[in-house]
Amino acid sequence: MPIYEFACKSCGYVFEKLQGVNDPLPVCPRCGGKTQKLISMVAFKVTTDEAIRRVEKRFNDYIRWGKYKDAAKFAQKAAQYIKHDKIKRMQEKIETKLTKAKKTAV
Numbered sequence: 001m002p003i004y005e006f007a008c009k010s011c012g013y014v015f016e017k018l019q020g021v022n023d024p025l026p027v028c029p030r031c032g033g034k035t036q037k038l039i040s041m042v043a044f045k046v047t048t049d050e051a052i053r054r055v056e057k058r059f060n061d062y063i064r065w066g067k068y069k070d071a072a073k074f075a076q077k078a079a080q081y082i083k084h085d086k087i088k089r090m091q092e093k094i095e096t097k098l099t100k101a102k103k104t105a106v
């Protein structure tokens with residue numbers, strides 16, 4: 001069951017709750033007000049393999065377009081969310097490419 005983040009419409013209190021997809025919105029645990037579901041990373045949680053596959057695809061696109069700096073930034077961002085060797089290897093790969101690109105430019 002995924003964890004969702006909710007925010008109270010009355011007092012703004014934000015909290016997390018385990019919920020099924022069809023469960024009604026919970027009321028605010030602080031003031032009893034109505035809440036709304038927030039878009040959180042957890043709600044969109046996919047399997048790690050699927051996430052890595054998506055990251056790799058995007059990463060390779062950047063490289064294909066010659067946008068090494070963007071690829072490096074992207075890999076760095078991905079590494080914050082996904083702790084995995086594959087992401088680390090992507091970072092190493094792009095570092096090497098950036099270093100080479102610098103040398104060629106000089």
Ligand SMILES: [Zn+2]
Pocket residue numbers: 008009010011012013028029030031032033
């Ligand atoms: Zn509230």
